[in-house]
Amino acid sequence: MQSKILVLVSWMTLVAGDVPVTFSVVWASAEKGSFCVPVARDLHGWRIHLMSSDSITRLDITEASVVTTLNNGREFILENKSWNADEHVGDTICVDFLANTDHRLGVLTGHAYLEGFKRDHSTHLPLTDTVSLSSTPATVRSTHGAANTSGTAGKYDYKEVLGLSILFYDAQRSGKLPANNHVSWRADSSLTDKGDNGEDLTGGWYDAGDMIKFNLPMASATTILSWGFLKWSDAYKTAGQEDHMYDMIKWPLDYFLKCWNPVKKEYYVQVGESSLDSTFWGRPEDLPANLKVFKVTASKPGSDVAGITAAALAAGSVLYQTKDASYGARLLSAAESLYAFATTYRGIYSVSVPAAASAYASTGYNDELCVAAVWLYKATRDKKYLEDAKTYHSSASPWAYSWDDTTVGCQLMLYDMTRDVTYRTEVQRFLTSWKPGGSLPYTPCGMAFRSKWGSLRYDANVAFIALMAAEDGIDQVENRQWALSQLNYILGDNKQHLSFVVGFGSKYPLQPRHGASSCPDQPATCDWSNFHSPGPNPHVLKGALVGGPDGTDTYSDKRSDYVGNEVAVDYNAGFQSTIAGLVHLSTTRWSTCQSYSQVLDFLLKPLM
Template structure:
C-alpha cells in the first residue's frame, strides 16, 4: 500500500497526519517515516485513531493498546533504540478492525521539541516531566505510480499457494484443496522412530530436502511479513497460514534437542528418482539423514532457524503459543549451527548429489538476522555482522543468501556499506551488467530455473525499493521480470501453470502426470504425449533457454521441472506487486519486447 505521510515542523502539541488510501473489510495498512533531528537512545510513539482499532501488527516496536483501541503507544525494540541525527524512523503497521473503516490517524514521537499530550486509557507513562514530541519533515518517496497492471498479480499469487498445497507430504487435512492428492509417506521416521511425516516434496519427485525447503519457507514468510496487505486484500491470509504451517510443523519434528540431532533429508535420492508414480503409491524405503555434532550442517541449521524466527513473527498475533514454540526452537537450532560449524552436504553425501552447498555463512547470517528481528537481542546482530560476506551475490537462491544477509543488515542498521552491496548486486543484474538478457527481456542467470532466478531477483528488487534504494528503477525492473514470466515472452504464454489460457501442460512432475486413481501410473506416463492428466495449478516451470526458446515437454526436466524454491521468490514478488497495485503505486513500464 502506498501511504502518504504528510508532515511538517509544526507548533507545539500538533501531530503528524498519517493518511491512508488502502484498506479492506477488516483492516488497513500504513507506513510512516520520520527524520531524526536529535540523538535518541530510546523512543516512544503515539498512534491515535478517531475510530477504534481492534489490534495492531507492527514488528519495529512494542505496542500497547489504550483508550479502547483509539490509541496505541509504541516503544522501541532493543535493536532500534538508538536513532541518530539524519536517520529515519519508519513505522510500518497493519491494523485489524471491525468492518471497513478509514480512520483519521495521527502520529507523535516523543523526545524532540514541543510537548506531547498525556496518554489516554490504561497505559501509564511513568513519572517525571512530560517529554516533548517530534513532528518532522521526511524526504518524499520517489513517485513510482501511474502504471497499469498487465496481469492479475493477486490471482497469480493465490494460485502459487495451491502449488505448495500440491507438494504436501504426510496426512492431508480435511480441507485439502487438491482433489488428486491424498495421504502419502505416512511411514517417514527417524533412526529412533521419530515422526518425520509432513513437509513438502522437493520438486517433481518425492524427496524432502530441508535446505531448499527451508530456503523456500523463509522467502515466502519474508514476502508475507513485508506485504501482509496483499494477502488480506486477496482474501488469501488464511490460505497462506495453512500453507506455511506445513513446513514449519515439519521442522519442529526434525529437531531432537536431547541428542542435538537435526534431520535434514527423508528419502534416498536415486531410489526416489527411479520411481515414476504417485506419491501415494510409493513402496521404496525412505531413509532419514541427520546432522549431529560430529556431522554438522550450519547451512541447514541457519536456514531452518531463519524460517522458524520469521514464522514466529507471522504467527505471534494469530497463535501466541505456537509462535513461542517456533521461536524457542529457532534459537536452539541456530545455537546448534553456531556451535558445530560445517556444510551439510559434506555430512550427508546423498544430499550432495542433488543440492551441494557452497558454504554456511550466508544462511547463518540470515538465521541471525531473523532472530534479531524476532527478539531484539543485539548478540544476533553481532553474529550476523560476523557471518556477513562483503561480495556481490551471484543470485538469491537456495544456496546463495548473501544478498538476503546484506539487505537485512541494511534494513536494520542503515549502514551505507551494506547499501552499496545491494546496489552492486543490481549493477550486475540490471541491463548493462553481467547478466545475460534474452531477446525478449528476461534476466537469464542459468539454464536451471531461469524463471526462478529472475523472480527471486525481482523479489529482492521490491524489498530494496521499499528500503529506499533506487525505488523507481528497481520497481520498474521487477514488474518487467514478473510480466515476462506471466506472458510478455516469445510465445505469449504464462510460465505459471493454470494462469491465463496458455500455459505449460506437461511439467516434469510425477503425481501430475498420473491419471485419477485407481488407474495405474508408471514410467510410461513420463514418456506419454499430451497434457498431464492433472493440472498442477500455480507452479512455474524452469523456463526458457537464453534465446527465449521453450518446449512444453515432460521429459525435458531442465526447462519443465517445477520445484518449491522456484515459486518462492515468484510468490513473494507477486505479493509486492499486488501491494503496489492496491496502493496505486505500480510503476509504468514500456510495452513488452515480445508478447507471443
C-alpha cells in the first residue's frame, strides 16, 4: 500500500469548515495522521475538534494537548500549547499526530474543525485514500525557513542547504587559502604551524568558533562527510556542488597526510592549546605564531585518533579512485600504515596527550578501529580487514553516534558488507531507542533530545544513520519519515520558526559563537569587546549548524552561549550528509511530484 502522510489539501476550497485528516499505517496498530486548519481571525488560544472513523486508544501529539475525549475515542478536543496560542489571519494551524488503535478495519478516515467557526458541511470533502492534491508547501503551511522554490519537490530547499554547509567548512580553513577561496572575509592564517622537527602542519580545519585544530573530531567529520558523498554523489551533482565538495573534502585529507610520519611512527593530533579558547578572541589571521603542537607516538599511543584518521583516509581513497587515482593510492597507503600504527600501539590519545582531555576526552578506541578496518576493507577488499572489523565490533547500543562513539556506524557498515542479520538487528535497536516510544525524551516540538550540548548535532547524526539504514533496506518507511521530521525541525519546524542553519531562510542565528565571523574586516581591531558586542556578527557564517535548543525547545541567540550557539566541524557532518540523502531522494524518486504531499508519498514508499 502506498503510504499517505501529511497530505495537505488546499484549504482555499474549504471555507471555514471541516478539513480532512489523512492517515497512513505506520505500524501494525498505529497510524500517522495530519491536518491543517486555516485561521480566519486573530486567535489568542484555540481548540480543535478531531473526529475519527474508528476508536483511537491513544493519541500522541506535540502541537496540542488533548483536553477531552468523546464518543468512545472517536472525537478528541485539542487545545493549543503555550508557545502556539497566538495565531493570525492567514496562518494555518498544522497538526501531526500518531493514533494508536486496538484493531484494524482499514486505514482510518477523519476530519477536524476549529472551535468557534461555522462548520460548512457543503464544503466537506470525503476522506479516502485518493484525496485530491492541489497545494504547494508555501500555500498550505507557513514557514519562516526557506521554502523550496527551486523546482525540486520538498518542503525546504535542501539543495541550497547542501551548498551552504560546504561554505561553512570553507570558513573553517586554516593555512594558505587557495585562489578559489569562497569566503571573502577569510584570508591566510597559521602559516607558522610546524612540528617538533619543522614538519609543515599548515592546513586543516579550525575545530569550532575557536582556533584550535583537533584531529579527532576533524577526522570523524571527514569520514562522515565522505561516507555521505560516496552514497549520494548524485545529490552533489544535482545541487551543482560536486566540484566544490571534492575541493572541500581534500582540505582535511591533505592535512592528515602532513600530520602522519610512517617512518618515525609519529602522528600530530593537535595544534594549539585548549586555553587558547579562553585567552584569545579574534580572527585566525591574527593568531600568535608558533602554536604548541601535540602528537601520538609508539610510546604515547592514540589508537582512537589514529584509527578514525585511517578511516577518513581510506574513505577518501575510495572517493578519489576514479577522480585522481594517484592521489587515491597515496591516501590508501597512508590509511594502511596509520591503521597498522593504531593497532600495534594501543592506547587512548587523550591519556597520551592530556592537552586534549579538556575538549575531546576519548572513552575508548575499539569503535574507531572497527570503522577504520571496515573502510579499509571497502577500499581494498582484503578480507583481513573485514575480520579485524568483526573483532573490534561491539554489539552494544551506543549512547549516540558522535566523534567519540562510532559503534553504530561500524554496525551499519558491517551489515552493508555482509548482510548478516545480527548487525541489522543492532542498528534497528539503536534507531528504535531514538524514535518516539524509545528511551529518549522528545521536546514539545518533536526533536529527539540526547544532550543540551550540541543537541542538534546528535539529532542530525542519528538522522544520517537512519537514512543510511533505509538505503540498506532497514525499516525504509519509518527511518525516512523520522529523519525527515528531525531535519525539518532544524530547518524551521520548531516553535521559533527558526532555521538553526546560519544564512538559511529569513530567520536564523545572528550571533553564532565564532571568532572569525564576529570580527569586522581588517584592519579593524577584533578582541573580547567584539565577543561582548550585543549586535549580530559582522559576517554571516553561512551554513553553520548551531548547537541548538534545550529539551523544552528553548534557544537563545547569544554569542556567549557556548552550549546552544557553538558551531563545530563535527556538528555539520552528519547534518550535511543527511541533507545530501534528502536531495538524492528528491531528485531520483520525486521527479514527478507536484506537491509536498506527493513528495512524502514517494519518500515513504519502500523500494521494490
